[in-house]
Amino acid sequence: MSKAPVVYKRKLPGKAKRGFGLLNATGQRLWLGPDHLLVINTLYFKERYKRFYFTDIQALTITRTTAGMILNVVFAILASLFGIWGAAAYFTLGWDPVAAIFLGIIAVCILLGLALNSLFGPTCRCFMYTPVHCEELFCLGRLWTARRVARDLRAIAEAAQSGTPDPTDMDKLANRQSSVQRQTPGLAAATTASRAAQELRHDDGKIHSSLFYLLLVDAVMSVSLLLWPDFLPAPVSMGFVALLIFVTVAAVIRQKRSDLPRNVRNVTWTIFAYLCLLVFFMYIFTVLSEFGRTLGEDEPPALEGLQTILVKVINSISLVFDLLLSFIGLRYLADFRRRSAAYEEPAAAPPEE
Amino acid sequence: MSTSLVKTAVLTCGACDAPLPPSVVNAPSPGRCAQCGAEAEAAVFPAFFREMAPGTSGEKTLFDDESSCFYHPTKKAVVPCDICGRFLCALCDVDMHGQHMCPSCIDAGKSKGKMEQLEVERTRWDVIALTLAILTWIPPMLYLIMFTAPATLFIVIRYWNTSLSPVRPNRWRFVVAFFIAVCQLGLIGLLATMFVMEVGAYE
Ligand SMILES: [Zn+2]
Ligand SMILES: [Zn+2]
Numbered sequence A: 001m002s003k004a005p006v007v008y009k010r011k012l013p014g015k016a017k018r019g020f021g022l023l024n025a026t027g028q029r030l031w032l033g034p035d036h037l038l039v040i041n042t043l044y045f046k047e048r049y050k051r052f053y054f055t056d057i058q059a060l061t062i063t064r065t066t067a068g069m070i071l072n073v074v075f076a077i078l079a080s081l082f083g084i085w086g087a088a089a090y091f092t093l094g095w096d097p098v099a100a101i102f103l104g105i106i107a108v109c110i111l112l113g114l115a116l117n118s119l120f121g122p123t124c125r126c127f128m129y130t131p132v133h134c135e136e137l138f139c140l141g142r143l144w145t146a147r148r149v150a151r152d153l154r155a156i157a158e159a160a161q162s163g164t165p166d167p168t169d170m171d172k173l174a175n176r177q178s179s180v181q182r183q184t185p186g187l188a189a190a191t192t193a194s195r196a197a198q199e200l201r202h203d204d205g206k207i208h209s210s211l212f213y214l215l216l217v218d219a220v221m222s223v224s225l226l227l228w229p230d231f232l233p234a235p236v237s238m239g240f241v242a243l244l245i246f247v248t249v250a251a252v253i254r255q256k257r258s259d260l261p262r263n264v265r266n267v268t269w270t271i272f273a274y275l276c277l278l279v280f281f282m283y284i285f286t287v288l289s290e291f292g293r294t295l296g297e298d299e300p301p302a303l304e305g306l307q308t309i310l311v312k313v314i315n316s317i318s319l320v321f322d323l324l325l326s327f328i329g330l331r332y333l334a335d336f337r338r339r340s341a342a343y344e345e346p347a348a349a350p351p352e353e
Numbered sequence B: 001m002s003t004s005l006v007k008t009a010v011l012t013c014g015a016c017d018a019p020l021p022p023s024v025v026n027a028p029s030p031g032r033c034a035q036c037g038a039e040a041e042a043a044v045f046p047a048f049f050r051e052m053a054p055g056t057s058g059e060k061t062l063f064d065d066e067s068s069c070f071y072h073p074t075k076k077a078v079v080p081c082d083i084c085g086r087f088l089c090a091l092c093d094v095d096m097h098g099q100h101m102c103p104s105c106i107d108a109g110k111s112k113g114k115m116e117q118l119e120v121e122r123t124r125w126d127v128i129a130l131t132l133a134i135l136t137w138i139p140p141m142l143y144l145i146m147f148t149a150p151a152t153l154f155i156v157i158r159y160w161n162t163s164l165s166p167v168r169p170n171r172w173r174f175v176v177a178f179f180i181a182v183c184q185l186g187l188i189g190l191l192a193t194m195f196v197m198e199v200g201a202y203e
């Protein structure tokens, strides 16, 4: 521990963030020091530093995830919905071209997002193992970057630890990995062990399943509204969205420190993002209709057309996402319930080495 | 973020937490997780095979290459500090509401700003100053300029010697923020002079 400042010569690539938008998005950067890796986590104007010495780095794992693909599917659905309604407005339904152009611009922006997301490549999660814990390097969220950084870190760690592991050690590791795998069909032993160590609460997923069923109800409402626009007064459907948001927030709070699997938790967060999007479009719709009302008789037909078509867009968005998210959520939840039901008995038996 | 000790004994899949099949460890090309089928790869280094069991009373390290406590080089590390990531022995580990903390991080909570190597958290005043200086050019904020410009100058002067990035310790943000704030003050002065002259001409 000298008082001379440590010089960090190289910054490793990787820019992925964690957290939700402006709310709590945490940035992370990796820097190479003379003998350690500096991990900087940034939240607003606060920086937190963690130092990992090269001699303590035990392992790196990279697992490809489907997050990027799911995001592309979401972008594709949104873009095609806006595109279809824009084209319908222009060619068949006889609405004003202003509405079609408005929707077209939104569709192009979404397509741009899709192109960028594809350009960054597949997503992944990267973990670094030390003798006492396992740190997620969440800035390495894209596979190609993660592989490049892992290759560099591997060379550095092997240089610091003089070489590669013994073949006998590697055999031992292989035995351990496969024996743990055999012992616990289905859910991993490591998961249960770490669940016990972190004192995670068991959650039966009641709030989550009610959220997914509410989404199905919302899908039915959206179909009705698409077919008969006056089926429900606007305050009722807005009230229902408010109820959905309330249940989603409850589910997000509930799943914290619970043993619900990651895929169920991710679906909940996706529902939250989708509801934010829905509220945004409903807000635009309300502003437009209020504006139209102040104009009264002078309301231009373009504005009226835009309102009519925005209702259709909102309802088709909610129909597609309601169905998609509730089916995926219910499937993951059923998987989890089946696994945890099958897991009760072996967990009660005393652990054996 | 940080997970517990048990997880380190086995390499697990980042997507589903199942143990990774041995075929993906130090393999030339990525394989697949046996449970979820995700493409996975793992690199293992010699440090992985240093045997280590959790101690309870600050166990002594038996071998030279064992990880030791940051504060007690002869004692075995059992857990990293959740704040600074330093390895701690059972004696140094303070469990506060499920969060493991080291003595220096607890101390840092009381008095901030000490040696650089012990530092675990910094507020980037240079980033704050620059953000403040730039944000006020956005039209609705423009009226706040007579408050934000002096505030920017204050931050630049007050925090000139602190809070720089440990990786790129330069002050360009402070300098730019300073010039922007000076320009803003100059603008206010100009407007005030014009106003006074106009009033004078009117009289
Ligand atoms: Zn897996
Ligand atoms: Zn100690």
Ligand SMILES: [Zn+2]
Binding pocket: B081, B082, B083, B084, B085, B086, B101, B102, B103, B104, B105
């Ligand atoms: Zn600490």
